[in-house]
Amino acid sequence: MKTLTPLLASLLAAGACAATSLCAGAATSSREFKTSFDCASTRASIEKLICRDPQLAQMDIELQRLYLLVLTDDHAVPPRNKVEIDQQFWLDARNQCATDREPKACTIRSYAERAYQLRQGSAIARTKDPSRLTEGPVAFRCAGLNALVAATFFTVNPAVVYLKWANTSVTLNQQPSTIGTRYGGKDFRGSYSFWYEGDDALLQMPGSAEMSCKAEPVG
Known part of the structure; x- marks a missing residue:
């Protein structure tokens, strides 16, 4: 596990406006945001939600970045072939958030837990990429x-x-x-x-x- 870095404090400070009225414009909108999948062709209701929500879209892009990094790690725990299987199970479970009483909150939990798993199991996933979220x-x-x-x-x-x-x-x-x-x-x-x-x-x-x-x- 890693201890806190100076950059972490600055990154989190940048997101502090989310809890204030200054971030009113960050609410869910009708526009589509960049994701790891094709928003135009998806039929999954959770993926449609992710496409319309800037917070979830950011989490999706970051999760995909972590996943691809883990696949390059010969020392990942679990090993890469198991990570691929686990990722498919995770995607299926994430999509089940459509049936949850609070689909967005469920999806946030799903992404947060999976990010923990990928970062915990791979030193490469924890590298200090400037674009990381x-x-x-x-x-x-x-x-x-x-x-x-x-x-x-x-x-x-x-x-x-x-x-x-x-x-x-x-x-x-x-x-x-x-x-x-x-x-x-x-x-x-x-x-x-x-x-x-x-x-x-x-x-x-x-x-x-x-x-x-x-x-x-x-x-």
Whole structure:
């Protein structure tokens, strides 16, 4: 897992307007955005949603970039042939978001989790490409929590963070913050918040107080 880089802070700061009225123009529109697939010929309803949504379109392009990088990695875990199989299963699962009560939120979670998997399993996928829209996983050790928290950042607009620890994961969206960077969201368990600045972070889970966290150094 990687620790925070100076560029990560600047990339996330660039997406901070997503939580303000200045980003009203970034809402879903009727125009089509560039994606990894042909929007003109697709019949999948989720792909049609991705084509019309700038945030999802950015996530799709970045996910495809990561996937192609992993396919060049002889040391990827799992190996490349398994990655190809897993990618097809992932695409099928992503398309099932069409039946979810909140299709866009489901699709965001799907992309965020897959980005974590690809970056976690391949050093090549974690290379510092200037065009990248993902960072991490960054390992945080939180007081009172036995497991490390892996944070993978999607620096799209609005920005997203995928947090994973033990057998639990959650995807959070960037929220307004005058200091540091804050994300929030909820699942069936309740509400979560994650704030960080530099190597310091605060994590709050449903029904618990904020936990102080520290980024682990690169090993």
